[in-house]
Amino acid sequence: MTERVTLLTLAKDLGISRATVSNAYNRPDQLSAATRARVLARAEELGFAGPDPRGAGLRRGRTGAVGVLLDQGLSYAFSDPTAVLDLDGLATELQQDGLGLLLHSGTRSRTDAAVIASAAVDAWVLRALPQDEPAVVAVRAQQRPLVVIDQPRLESVPLVGVDDTRGTQIAVRHLLDLGHRRLGVLAVPLRPDGFQGMVDAKREGFATYDVMRIRLAAVRETMAEAGVAPERVCVVECAANDVDTGALGSYELLELDDRPTAILAMSDQLAIGALRAAAEMGVSVPGDLSVVGFDDAPAASTSFPPLTTVAQPLGERGRIAGALVRAALGGEDIVEPDLLPVSLVVRESTGAPPS
Amino acid sequence: MTERVTLLTLAKDLGISRATVSNAYNRPDQLSAATRARVLARAEELGFAGPDPRGAGLRRGRTGAVGVLLDQGLSYAFSDPTAVLDLDGLATELQQDGLGLLLHSGTRSRTDAAVIASAAVDAWVLRALPQDEPAVVAVRAQQRPLVVIDQPRLESVPLVGVDDTRGTQIAVRHLLDLGHRRLGVLAVPLRPDGFQGMVDAKREGFATYDVMRIRLAAVRETMAEAGVAPERVCVVECAANDVDTGALGSYELLELDDRPTAILAMSDQLAIGALRAAAEMGVSVPGDLSVVGFDDAPAASTSFPPLTTVAQPLGERGRIAGALVRAALGGEDIVEPDLLPVSLVVRESTGAPPS
DNA sequence: TTGAAAGCGGTACCAC
């Protein structure tokens, strides 16, 4: 069994000091080319792969990794196209500084707080988490640069996100303008508890996903401004953000006695589920039912019919978050960026209500 | 400006030793509940978030992160559904031990070898890389547990992959059985150099993506066994593995004077590109042209027409790789697993050649 | 139950 080779091993072997060996790797200008060549050659022979990152990390206080905390288990995140786009933008940006992404996910258990606490990263990025996620507490405790994408909205933590109130408004107004006065809302989870079904005011107010609370309030308000009675708006919460669950939730809305003429889905995935449910029930879109999505994910333009949706700049969110992290790591003070713009992309899933 | 709080700070403050404070976090049974409570309480007051992972990592020789090296920039990987599925399986498995995924990508530059060398991880997983990727050398040099998914096929490194020869055979035989004797092959990159177009024998032999070399050889062999002349097989390499590029490559095949009656695509993405190109050229599938994909990614079943494809267990590959890593980290000797099975999923994109 | 002390592997300042 061969001993572990370290800087010291090499230094002794060559009869020079540890410092010089270290310099051979990190500061080539600090020693003669000849010495450096000798060191590198001998290192090769001994199978020394260069300074151990752990030691260097400790000494430098840097590890070259940015922690990313995602919601609900990584597999869930990977299956969400909006998450993938955010990660993509983030990775692209961080790669410029050679930073890797250390992916972890919150699962609301005590244990992952411990896992998070023991993750050696230089900064954290939180994405789309509920405000009461225990892992978030662990992240904040680490006192490292921190950026949030989407949610939770935390006091004095820079947020990269869109103006969800406005995004919701333009979607609702679009439907109002078309003449709709009876609206079904398909919500992504308000709390991570697996609840599926009609939402009452109490649950709406206690949503731990900040964005959903904000958007639902905006729906209510915009409808009220148009003089629509509150009971004309019906919210169904989906337990998961995927097409199947969206279809499930849609059935509940479409089977209502007083069926909505329009559905506003809080994600494109749910909206596509609504399209499917409608098709299966023989409800034509947009003839009998209008459907609006949220996100403008790639699938929104290839669905049938193509989806009218609220576009938010997904990859861009990740990119901006990455830029903030880089700035913070570069010692700059980071300022909270403006909320990103949203816009309505009108395609073919919306129209006037049936007469 | 407040000083950095460490175990020692806390120990001095409380008039106890560092060891005891450390134990308060890591070995609660090694000290009285009372002392522990005191420690934790005071830590809270001082804003101490627990032992610094860097120090612990150095001391323990473990960081709780598994490095994952992906091809071509992370954004590329995230846009590849098969990569996402593999990552998903991997994450699911590793999560059980609280291990995070540290994502990095090879980009064939000298610099990322340095980045890799300085990544503090407990083990590495390589996925779908060319055999000459410099970052791979850096990974191997680290002398940590290492598992490869798909490729490169490295001497004495456990591989999680499928029998690509057999997968190719069943696809080609399916087409032969249907009566096809003129075949177009749509290949994913043979080398990461951005080449797009018809491939000659030389390039085929020098493919640095092992899997592609293996599969193309299998195509040749299977066709030859059926008595088909070599020039009846025409290979077009696509510069990237996505739908658009697949369509582009397909045009080249479909505009041939002696147009193939069947296309075997080396990924479902390329195959879907072929479907699109055919549709745009007014070539009916499977009437005028049969198309076979590879992977059985989710999109294969929702394309139009649904794709006949060679199924490989994507998420499962990641899961197995994760299990091997866990075993290795647990001190077990890991043995190379058997190649995973492939099977042909016949859907509606293949049929007899036109008469 | 608690503490002392020896590393873990490196880095970077400073003197020679």
Place this chain on the structure above:
DNA sequence: GTGGTACCGCTTTCAA
């Protein structure tokens, strides 16, 4: 250009 030498912050025997 090279070497000496304090740390970086923690874990873990081992002895008290």
